[in-house]
Amino acid sequence: MMSANLSALFYLVSGILFILALRGLSSPETSRQGNYFGITGMTIAILVTFFSVGNFGTGFIYVLIFLFIGGSVGAFIAFKIPMTAMPELVAGFHSLVGLAAVFVAISAFLQPEVFNLGSSGNIKLASLIEMSLGAAIGAITFSGSIIAFLKLRGIMSGAPITFKGQHLINLFLGIIILFLIYYLCRSQLSNIFWSIVLISFLIGVLLIIPIGGADMPVVISMLNSYSGWAAAGIGFTLENSALIITGALVGSSGAILSYIMCKGMNRSFFNVILGGWGATDQTSSSQTKEQKPVKNGNADDAAFLMKNASSVIIVPGYGMAVAQAQHALREMVDALKKNGVKVSYAIHPVAGRMPGHMNVLLAEANVPYDEVFELEEINNDFANCDVAYVIGANDVTNPVAKSDPQSPIYGMPILDVEKSKSVLFVKRSLSPGYAGIDNDLFYRDNTLMLFADAKKMTEEIVKSL
């Protein structure tokens, strides 16, 4: 058996390796090395746990078997999953971390002796608070992520589900949880513990159902953060520094990502969490606008425009992911480059359904990452560009965000597509985007609408190039 001090030092080492894993992501070159640091840290943590428990009997064999089962399932998923399904995969994985945290907390509650937390019915006060918080946050993460998963997968409608008094109920349930934790500390009753877990599952569901599809980047980041806080709560219970460090890292990482996503929409975190954006503003897209004339083009027009341009900026959005148009897009860009056209990609922070969603898809299609630019890096270039090719994006290009203080997206940073000489919009119809508002760009003289599936249209353009 390994001494507690020695194993604590090893846990610290794995904590540091996890920090280095995140540090590696500061650039694509160092990122792969960072991932190896992470794997090493995890291996150390698991081995040290085996040695410090020091029980290599039948139980150990079972642990290895279960580890193998879980590992094979995980590996299988990791190799099979298409890149377009990454948002739901991440949501699904979050739910597993949450549930694992709940299970560990339950186990600690049932057998506190094993974790040095006192004895059943007489658990140390601090441990009791830590484990019930860990269990509660874990349970919220679990059920919330399941809802996010169902919405992203399309099994559940992405539309916000709202009802009267929703937020009051959530607040009320939150207060009940705190009250139950207090009561648990006084009574040590297991029924109270189970109620905390059950109510937390319910809160997770209620928290995510009012949030609409395009706000998912915030939701996923938020759940990422929660899974970290749950891990940290368990880390305090188990007095394990690797878990505490990791929980803090993941918690702050998710919080920062949520902040970046909210800023990308110029909305406050609470505004997103309280939900129901798309549901409210449907009426504002009045019918008068739909009668405005639009210029309708086909693939040949688009090919002609782009072939004769000197620079083209591509603006991908969620529609590209849905249509899986990234490979066709790359082919189109290759053809354009052969014609001497300079092509770059502009990514809005909230394009897609999770942070960095578009970047992964473009990377999958072999687009070099140094041709892909973030909003601040590229926004000034639209003024000098000949054609902006907007594929599956809408709200993030809408100039109304700058001009109309009444608009729900007013103040949101947008890609200045309207400044380019001409704009090509690949879209299936004139329907408004997620925010439920009409896009003025559709009706401008220099805009050509290409009504088609993003992938089909792009492929046709490739043919006529």
Place this chain on the structure above:
Amino acid sequence: MEIDPFIFRLSIFILSIFVGYYVVWSVTPSLHTPLMSVTNAISSVIIVGAIIAALANSSGSIFETSNIFGFLAIVLAAVNIFGGFLVTQRMLQMYKKKKK
């Protein structure tokens, strides 16, 4: 008076939040998806608690309710560890520079 060990753990926790804050702000936005999948993988270090729970046999049997929860948590965390690191690896392999 002796300092409660809890205070030390709290110090580690708060300092780690700050480390996390600065490290994550330096992550390039194009790698935000791998960031999520790798944070997901490392938060599965909760498997440490699951292993302890699974191997506990204070009563002589390793199939007490608490052990079973431990084994279940091992499976869930293992899915995440392998799935998370491997899918991150797969994604990171795709990020390539322009061929000169």
